[in-house]
Amino acid sequence: MTEPVTTEEKQLRDTIARQFGRSLHIRTLDTGSCAVCEQEIRLLAAPHYDLHRLGFFFTPAPRHADLLLVTGPMIRAFEVAARKTYDAMPGPKVVVATGACALGGVYPQDPFTYGTVDAVLPVDVWIPGCPPSPLALLHGLGVAVGRLAEKVREVSFTVDDDSERSVSSP
């Protein structure tokens, strides 16, 4: 998702964020992952993370879902099912690619997979990690509905030689 250009676009984004703000139903889609991402997603519903307190709910039906949480490298055999799931969701909808597989890290050259989720579905938010921890998933969901700011833009992943262990900003 790029930055809004026109005021109409910004208004539309704000409206969507407001509609998604209080109650959001999540459909998870496993496109060939090793199921560790699913374990972390399952933990979101456990008492420690308790994503229901934030207004997020899991739903088994794509027709009830606002957000598609996609894991795995998108195996080619699953393409039709993935497209059908996406088409069955009512708009406005958000697609979140979860984990290093879905972002092209683990099987980029495998002939049985597309390697990335955005080869098939229009992805709005990317959550890195192998697997992303439940806290990282919570942050990603917050970013997807516009409640939390994306922080990785400011992180440069370099360390100054003078100040040990501190991640410097660009």
Place this chain on the structure above:
Amino acid sequence: MTLWFLRGLRRGVVTTRYPARPDASARNLPTPPAFRPRALTRQTADQLTSICPSGALSRDGDVLRYDVGRCTACGRCAAQAPHAVATSGAWELAARDRSVLIKTIPIRGGA
């Protein structure tokens, strides 16, 4: 873990306060590497590129391209070159734009 359990027993609440408050357990998460540009030579960068199992690293002249999205935080680069690679401690990595996750690390250590 023990402290977390005792605090939960005392207060009766185990649910994290995140995102309203920071979560203390985030300190223990495995996080992607952060690089020291001045300790990074072109040879080290090539070495790290060849051992990265998920292809997150690639070298382009004097720039190390690091794709955070592909990184699995396995720690092999930090084990190979502990003088040039540390842990970043960054775990809130979600991005609305894929290109935000591709970082350019300058190589200042020479050949």
